[in-house]
Amino acid sequence: xxxxxxxxxxxxxxxxxxxxxxxxxxxxxxxxxxxxxxxxxxxxxxxxxxxxxxxxxxxxxxxxxxxxxxxxxxxxxxxxxxxxxxxxxxxxxxxxxxxxxxxxxxxxxxxxxxxxxxxxxxxxxxxxxxxxxxxxxxxxxxxxxxxxxxxxxxxxxxxxxxxxxxxxxxxxxxxxxxxxxxxxxxxxxxxxxxxxxxxxxxxxxxxxxxxxxxxxxxxxxxxxxxxxxxxxxxxxxxxxxxxxxxxxxxxxxxxxxxxxxxxxxxxxxxxxxxxxxxxxxxxxxxxxxxxxxxxxxxxxxxxxxxxxxxxxxxxxxxxxxxxxxxxxxxxxxxxxxxxxxxxxxxxxxxxxxxxxxxxxxxxxxxx
Amino acid sequence: xxxxxxxxxxxxxxxxxxxxxxxxxxxxxxxxxxxxxxxxxxxxxxxxxxxxxxxxxxxxxxxxxxxxxxxxxxxxxxxxxxxxxxxxxxxxxxxxxxxxxxxxxxxxxxxxxxxxxxxxxxxxxxxxxxxxxxxxxxxxxxxxxxxxxxxxxxxxxxxxxxxxxxxxxxxxxxxxxxxxxxxxxxxxxxxxxxxxxxxxxxxxxxxxxxxxxxxxxxxxxxxxxxxxxxxxxxxxxxxxxxxxxxxxxxxxxxxxxxxxxxxxxxxxxxxxxxxxxxxxxxxxxxxxxxxxxxxxxxxxxxxxxxxxxxxxxxxxxxxxxxxxxxxxxxxxxxxxxxxxxxxxxxxxxxxxxxxxxxxxxxxxxxx
Numbered sequence: 001x002x003x004x005x006x007x008x009x010x011x012x013x014x015x016x017x018x019x020x021x022x023x024x025x026x027x028x029x030x031x032x033x034x035x036x037x038x039x040x041x042x043x044x045x046x047x048x049x050x051x052x053x054x055x056x057x058x059x060x061x062x063x064x065x066x067x068x069x070x071x072x073x074x075x076x077x078x079x080x081x082x083x084x085x086x087x088x089x090x091x092x093x094x095x096x097x098x099x100x101x102x103x104x105x106x107x108x109x110x111x112x113x114x115x116x117x118x119x120x121x122x123x124x125x126x127x128x129x130x131x132x133x134x135x136x137x138x139x140x141x142x143x144x145x146x147x148x149x150x151x152x153x154x155x156x157x158x159x160x161x162x163x164x165x166x167x168x169x170x171x172x173x174x175x176x177x178x179x180x181x182x183x184x185x186x187x188x189x190x191x192x193x194x195x196x197x198x199x200x201x202x203x204x205x206x207x208x209x210x211x212x213x214x215x216x217x218x219x220x221x222x223x224x225x226x227x228x229x230x231x232x233x234x235x236x237x238x239x240x241x242x243x244x245x246x247x248x249x250x251x252x253x254x255x256x257x258x259x260x261x262x263x264x265x266x267x268x269x270x271x272x273x274x275x276x277x278x279x280x281x282x283x284x285x286x287x288x289x290x291x292x293x294x295x296x297x298x299x300x301x302x303x304x305x306x307x308x309x310x311x312x313x314x315x316x317x318x319x320x321x322x323x324x325x326x327x328x329x330x331x332x333x334x335x336x337x338x339x340x341x342x343x344x345x346x347x348x349x350x351x352x353x354x355x356x357x358x359x360x361x362x363x364x365x366x367x
Numbered sequence: 368x369x370x371x372x373x374x375x376x377x378x379x380x381x382x383x384x385x386x387x388x389x390x391x392x393x394x395x396x397x398x399x400x401x402x403x404x405x406x407x408x409x410x411x412x413x414x415x416x417x418x419x420x421x422x423x424x425x426x427x428x429x430x431x432x433x434x435x436x437x438x439x440x441x442x443x444x445x446x447x448x449x450x451x452x453x454x455x456x457x458x459x460x461x462x463x464x465x466x467x468x469x470x471x472x473x474x475x476x477x478x479x480x481x482x483x484x485x486x487x488x489x490x491x492x493x494x495x496x497x498x499x500x501x502x503x504x505x506x507x508x509x510x511x512x513x514x515x516x517x518x519x520x521x522x523x524x525x526x527x528x529x530x531x532x533x534x535x536x537x538x539x540x541x542x543x544x545x546x547x548x549x550x551x552x553x554x555x556x557x558x559x560x561x562x563x564x565x566x567x568x569x570x571x572x573x574x575x576x577x578x579x580x581x582x583x584x585x586x587x588x589x590x591x592x593x594x595x596x597x598x599x600x601x602x603x604x605x606x607x608x609x610x611x612x613x614x615x616x617x618x619x620x621x622x623x624x625x626x627x628x629x630x631x632x633x634x635x636x637x638x639x640x641x642x643x644x645x646x647x648x649x650x651x652x653x654x655x656x657x658x659x660x661x662x663x664x665x666x667x668x669x670x671x672x673x674x675x676x677x678x679x680x681x682x683x684x685x686x687x688x689x690x691x692x693x694x695x696x697x698x699x700x701x702x703x704x705x706x707x708x709x710x711x712x713x714x715x716x717x718x719x720x721x722x723x724x725x726x727x728x729x730x731x732x733x734x
Contacts (some may be wrong), residue, residue, distance in 0.1 A: 046552035185413035
């Protein structure tokens with residue numbers, strides 16, 4: 001009996017150790033993977049575009065052949081994608097703004113995680129696009145000239161870091177040399193004219209390839225984003241950070257007039273059919289704008305341009321709502337989020353900005 | 368006693384279940400992560416480059432300001448990096464060839480995993496570079512004109528898919544429409560003159576930033592790779608796939624003469640100091656070439672160019688060996704690996720090509 005009692009005690013002790021060891025092992029395994037990015041798959045591909053062919057016959061016996069009889073694939077976009085384990089239903093497709101590439105959504109200028117990593121870690125598949133005639137999708141169907149003209153103080157003002165050399169008070173941007181260095185170097189030129197038709201044609205092909213998803217666009221990407229959603233109902237939502245420098249589509253018969261409002265310089269309106277406009281009313285659309293956009297006329301022509309854009313956008317929002325649209329212009333300061341520049345997704349408070357978007361996607365059942 | 372015996376049995380049974388459950392849980396966790404890419408970290412940054420400034424004073428009150436008083440960051444490279452868990456000591460830095468970007472090393476044209484994923488899964492950190500004036504590092508210090516001239520049959524021949532329209536027999540390339548479509552669309556133009564000095568300056572800054580590593584370069588990247596290794600001893604090895612279209616450096620006094628051999632059209636030799644040349648003798652260097660390179664004169668001017676390049680390279684190899692260099696030109700067919708084009712790392716047999724490189728790195732204790 002004593003022996004049995006001993007065995008009993010030994011069995012209990014072994015059990016405890018095994019349970020402890022087992023949990024410990026799982027814990028250390030879980031810890032090992034905590035905060036890591038775990039991918040089912042990643043890769044890249046070209047999407048959309050055209051093929052042209054020069055007349056004549058190709059001569060392979062010349063080391064410097066003419067274009068005769070040769071083909072040219074161009075006007076495609078490029079996407080790098082990552083699928084995390086247990087991915088959510090809808091991927092997020094990221095489309096950059098003017099003079100930028102998918103680089104916008106990677107590491108922030110100050111070296112923190114951008115929306116690529118933030119949303120991957122929230123379980124979303126991500127598709128990071130270089131639009132046709134930009135970055136790695138540089139092969140366009142038209143020739144181009146690239147002018148290396150200094151323009152960074154202009155960008156400083158446009159992007160609302162401040163009014164050069166003054167810095168906006170409370171701006172969510174680390175104003176040190178290396179951050180500005182990274183910020184300016186993420187710009188990359190057009191390798192062919194910016195063409196919303198070309199871009200939205202390619203983007204629609206992207207959605208044909210990957211299926212339903214959320215299209216998140218920045219700045220000049222807003223125009224192509226509207227036209228992509230009109231062309232392809234696989235776009236389940238538009239998330240637009242500071243659209244501008246692109247076309248704003250209005251339905252036939254409801255175009256705002258420059259008699260009624262002062263038009264901004266770089267947000268041209270375009271008349272489209274009511275049928276097409278109504279397609280935008282079928283999906284949730286949210287527009288986010290940052291801080292330092294004045295309510296009254298400003299002598300800073302860039303701040304003034306943003307003010308006029310918001311004025312026009314609000315008319316557009318009203319029009320889309322009249323057509324039954326689920327659309328919302330969010331001024332981040334109205335949500336208690338202050339200090340944002342033209343790049344809210346890479347500003348110092350981008351985790352907060354991402355959380356706001358996540359809540360929106362949750363609310364719209366898109367997560 | 369019966370009660371104790373029962374408790375004893377119950378304890379044993381529980382133990383067995385717990386042990387079984389514990390192992391099962393670990394197994395399923397392990398299975399869950401098998402074949403996945405697990406990253407400690409990923410991100411991107413610009414490296415190197417210069418800053419220029421236009422004379423005069425910036426006028427922020429104009430919506431279309433001149434360049435006066437404005438700055439311009441340019442001639443940097445761009446790197447996207449991924450650090451897997453338990454990463455090996457040396458990262459691999461991938462530098463693309465002419466008319467290409469880091470895209471070369473991502474998904475293959477036929478949709479399989481490229482060297483990025485293959486070497487990540489082998490535990491190497493990877494840095495995928497767009498060189499200065501290319502892709503996402505498009506902002507160069509010089510203006511440029513991009514000509515959308517059809518040239519794909521020329522590339523078909525250059526890259527040894529065949530002699531257009533004939534296909535090389537046994538070529539490790541899936542010759543279907545979508546593969547060719549992806550292949551041609553991975554090309555992206557220069558946004559400024561190709562400049563080995565500019566590129567190697569930036570690449571050296573990259574190694575200053577990330578520390579010691581292996582530099583793997585393709586084709587035209589070979590020249591900048593040589594000069595990067597000369598400039599920075601943090602380059603611990605050069606792995607060159609089909610270098611060409613770039614400069615081949617020889618030590619002063621040992622330049623080969625066109626009296627001795629027929630020079631290729633696009634592999635210019637350059638005299639450098641013996642001291643600099645000897646730096647190349649300090650690290651293991653391997654050059655890989657694919658198939659379809661003739662041993663005798665060919666009427667196909669592209670095949671002939673490759674033949675002449677190999678001839679010159681072998682003289683270079685001898686010269687470097689005389690200086691104590693650990694250098695090897697590997698013709699893949701000599702290793703029983705057949706059918707490779709100018710892109711062995713994305714050809715259909717790229718896993719085999721990667722294994723050969725892995726064995727090399729192992730042999731040189733670089734893994």
